[in-house]
Amino acid sequence: MQRYFVKPTLxxxxxxxxxxxxSKHWLQVMRGVPxxxxxxxxxxxxxxxxxxxxxxxxxxxxxLANHVELPIKVTILSxxxxxxxxxxxxxxxxxxxxxxxxxxxxxxxxxKWQPNKxxxxxxxxxxxAQGAAEQAHRTHIPTVRYFNTLKQAITELKFDHLLVAYxxxxxxxxxxxxxxxxxxxKTGEQLTAVFGPEGGVSPAEMQFLEQNQATVAGLxxxxxxxxxxxxxxxAAVSTMxxxx
Amino acid sequence: MQRYFVKPTLxxxxxxxxxxxxSKHWLQVMRGVPxxxxxxxxxxxxxxxxxxxxxxxxxxxxxLANHVELPIKVTILSxxxxxxxxxxxxxxxxxxxxxxxxxxxxxxxxxKWQPNKxxxxxxxxxxxAQGAAEQAHRTHIPTVRYFNTLKQAITELKFDHLLVAYxxxxxxxxxxxxxxxxxxxKTGEQLTAVFGPEGGVSPAEMQFLEQNQATVAGLxxxxxxxxxxxxxxxAAVSTMxxxx
Numbered sequence: 001m002q003r004y005f006v007k008p009t010l011x012x013x014x015x016x017x018x019x020x021x022x023s024k025h026w027l028q029v030m031r032g033v034p035x036x037x038x039x040x041x042x043x044x045x046x047x048x049x050x051x052x053x054x055x056x057x058x059x060x061x062x063x064l065a066n067h068v069e070l071p072i073k074v075t076i077l078s079x080x081x082x083x084x085x086x087x088x089x090x091x092x093x094x095x096x097x098x099x100x101x102x103x104x105x106x107x108x109x110x111x112k113w114q115p116n117k118x119x120x121x122x123x124x125x126x127x128x129a130q131g132a133a134e135q136a137h138r139t140h141i142p143t144v145r146y147f148n149t150l151k152q153a154i155t156e157l158k159f160d161h162l163l164v165a166y167x168x169x170x171x172x173x174x175x176x177x178x179x180x181x182x183x184x185x186k187t188g189e190q191l192t193a194v195f196g197p198e199g200g201v202s203p204a205e206m207q208f209l210e211q212n213q214a215t216v217a218g219l220x221x222x223x224x225x226x227x228x229x230x231x232x233x234x235a236a237v238s239t240m241x242x243x244x
Numbered sequence: 245m246q247r248y249f250v251k252p253t254l255x256x257x258x259x260x261x262x263x264x265x266x267s268k269h270w271l272q273v274m275r276g277v278p279x280x281x282x283x284x285x286x287x288x289x290x291x292x293x294x295x296x297x298x299x300x301x302x303x304x305x306x307x308l309a310n311h312v313e314l315p316i317k318v319t320i321l322s323x324x325x326x327x328x329x330x331x332x333x334x335x336x337x338x339x340x341x342x343x344x345x346x347x348x349x350x351x352x353x354x355x356k357w358q359p360n361k362x363x364x365x366x367x368x369x370x371x372x373a374q375g376a377a378e379q380a381h382r383t384h385i386p387t388v389r390y391f392n393t394l395k396q397a398i399t400e401l402k403f404d405h406l407l408v409a410y411x412x413x414x415x416x417x418x419x420x421x422x423x424x425x426x427x428x429x430k431t432g433e434q435l436t437a438v439f440g441p442e443g444g445v446s447p448a449e450m451q452f453l454e455q456n457q458a459t460v461a462g463l464x465x466x467x468x469x470x471x472x473x474x475x476x477x478x479a480a481v482s483t484m485x486x487x488x
């Protein structure tokens with residue numbers, strides 16, 4: 001059954017009109033007819049069952065149970081990567097349950113986002129996040145953000161826990177910090193996880209993170225690319241907090 | 245320090261000649277000079293420290309400790325996906341520790357690999373696996389294989405455990421089977437994990453897998469794309485068997 005995100009707050013028994021995007025997908029692409037049902041995530045991220053009426057409005061049938069979101073809110077904070085990797089990270093991190101996905105201009109980022117193109121890029125990435133959230137059957141669409149520097153990101157973001165995935169730690173065999181940190185989290189808390197760009201996190205950035213009480217963790221013994229590391233991390237969070 | 249894969253079996257104190265690929269990378273790209281050192285993985289997947297001599301041969305200095313491989317051998321068996329996804333899967337599954345990466349012509353695969361182009365494709369994918377293994381600092385390069393059908397793959401592959409990641413199981417909230425299976429594995433055992441193509445695993449394929457005692461598992465509550473699911477799985481294996 002399809003799932004659509006809608007803006008208003010829904011209520012069992014009420015009716016609402018489909019916006020043009022949803023209407024086009026359900027009625028034309030999926031050839032929906034009156035009596036057909038679909039799932040709707042409303043503006044409060046609550047999931048409902050909806051049924052298509054003769055006049056193409058939708059009646060809210062009932063709320064649906066849904067436990068699709070990670071128990072902690074994970075912000076992925078990645079040093080800006082090259083080329084289309086940002087799109088890939090947004091799509092896959094959304095599939096894997098990230099709450100927010102942020103990029104920052106890292107000391108060692110090769111790529112740069114020009115200020116005049118930033119708005120267009122973020123709009124595109126936000127669309128990718130929405131599409132991925134729908135396909136993953138999530139009730140939350142991650143917000144995509146950009147910060148010029150790591151300092152600005154850390155200053156502005158709110159979090160209960162801060163972690164940096166550090167390649168050098170992995171090379172030294174560090175494998176305990178990630179599990180230790182995750183076992184200390186409580187449901188509903190916010191965790192920001194920092195990942196370096198292709199060149200890694202710079203010494204100045206590491207020093208700044210350590211001053212901000214960041215947990216320095218290896219992600220298993222293999223060296224992961226900048227676009228792979230956030231996915232390992234999100235899968236580890238899911239494995240530890242959802243499956244066990 | 246760079247790491248290179250070499251074919252012969254090495255021995256502390258012995259000398260060997262660099263092949264042209266390694267020679268080109270170390271001497272030209274990295275501008276290596278006599279006295280410089282690098283890591284070498286030999287034909288038995290043992291890691292050694294090597295030092296460059298005046299005549300550009302290499303002396304094997306000593307073996308190095310290395311625990312970079314997953315404790316169980318995971319074969320990723322994926323229904324053939326569309327376009328370049330096979331390359332992404334090979335690269336990222338190698339980063340994440342897969343032992344073998346196989347594709348099969350699934351009932352619902354949209355993509356098809358023509359027999360006359362198969363050899364060229366596999367050669368290319370094998371190269372991607374080697375590059376990813378080197379960058380990930382692994383000692384094992386996954387073999388990439390192709391089977392015309394799931395039946396052929398299951399008949400030919402050897403494994404102690406068989407699992408299929410099933411979207412319908414995830415939708416029904418199944419979250420226990422993956423953890424249960426992984427906690428039953430012993431170091432050195434072989435596990436084959438089956439993933440459907442974009443369309444999913446067909447009923448006939450599911451029936452065949454169940455007849456072969458496959459564990460049917462959800463990978464967390466979110467629906468993952470065909471190229472993302474194997475990465476979640478490998479990260480879950482690492483989280484459970486390496487970090488804990």
